Amino acid sequence: MTDTLAPVKARKLLIDGEPVDAASGRTYQTINPATETPICDVAEAGVEDVDRAVQAAHRAFHDGPWSRMRAADRQRILWKLGDLILEHADELGRLETMDNGKTIVESAKIDAPMAANCFHYYSGWTTKLAGETRPFNPAFFTYTLREPLGVVGAIIPWNMSMVMLGWKCAPALAAGNTVVLKPAELTPLTALRIGELALEAGLPPGVLNVIPGPGAVAGEALVRHPLVAKISFTGSTVVGQHIMRESAATLKKLTLELGGKSPNIVFADADLAAAVKGAASGIFYGKGEVCSAGSRLLVQSDIHDAFVEKLVDRANKLVPGDPMNPKTRLGALVSEKQMNTVLGYIATGKKEGARLVAGGERQPVDGKGFFVQATVLDDVRNDMKVAQEEIFGPVLSVIRFDDVEDAIAKANDIAYGLAAGVWTNDVKKAHTVAGRLQAGTVWVNTYNFYDVVMPFGGYKGSGFGRDLGAEAMDEYTQVKSVWINVE
């Protein structure tokens, strides 16, 4: 197993452009889940640190240059940050792989470029934000302005730290807001490094503050802080619900990107080789710790047996390996706790009557690590726990359906609505089903594709608001109506 390469230095909080210790002096260790060894100490933000960070962001917004800077200058800085992330993609990739256990291919070749792309794309929006004139009465000159909100609190999960940072911070900053970013406590390292790169790119102090710390302490303090105008949250549905309740007292604008249990539907008329590949990568990419994972595979009864046989073959070939090895395609789960949750769900599925047809076990690499085999549970009914609850690991639940109506009914019979996949060669069926699925994103004859141009977010229990695309700019701006009496 490739160990942690060069030692990683202890990390401080990033507040007002400076690395600082937590006010309490507390630190915690972040652990490499593939080797089970500590990577480094990280300062642990508490309530006082959140307040320091918010005050710094508030000053940077109200007194500082960011919201008053020429849009073209903000554009240049954000573009530069995108460039720096790309230039440091290998370093950031290694940090993320150490922290999260995902493969180096995912972290260096996909996550880092996706984050960079967000800064490049949204840098263009700095100069495109516009209000409108609304001439309806000669007595008035009337127009609208689109203005930033102020301090944005961004709270992100551990599964895609760099990507989530880009999704939240790039549009928030492009609109002229300042940001306090709380990365997940399990994966703070790339966020802290990108915070440094942002300063190098020319972001003024206080505009982007990074404060790792426990969700129930640092996250909660950010949600309650009266000077925070908006919380942009990505994480579990249960924490999202809690945040919604907690932010009511200060009436914050919210974006909630929550969990998913997405149906990936294979019709008998699909290109089956492509669908098998898409079904496997839909769940096993990112070790299944992906919000949009196609974790419920709905297969039409006519092709079920042949399809599952091919799928099992594919799953068996996907073995866990050293995440630092560029050839590895299945890394370690993020923590021992997450691994135990996933193994617990596999046991529950078996107890509920599902048939384990691939994987199902922990499989250490070189005797270490929180690795779980690519797992397929067949004969799952849609009312089982493994069909209804988000497992967030490499576990696929296979459910049969009979026809289009049955597929749509089963796909929508769930609390979540983040994403869905449809595999068919019938274009009419593709459009009909895509239109009737209750999901924020539908992929047809493909799965898990993202681009900064396309909005992403949930229906139903998967939350509300949109990351990415032009839509994200609405999440970080507010509209002012101005009336000038010209008579």
Ligand code: NAD
């Ligand atoms: P989580 O909800 O436990 O934590 C997410 C973040 O919220 C972390 O930074 C955490 O510290 C913080 N947090 C926890 N308790 C808090 C509180 N009381 N107040 C404020 N902040 C608090 O989620 P996780 O386990 O880190 O991530 C996995 C979850 O994220 C899954 O449910 C997954 O589906 C979801 N996710 C969703 C998307 C999406 O775009 N919809 C993307 C990635 C992950």
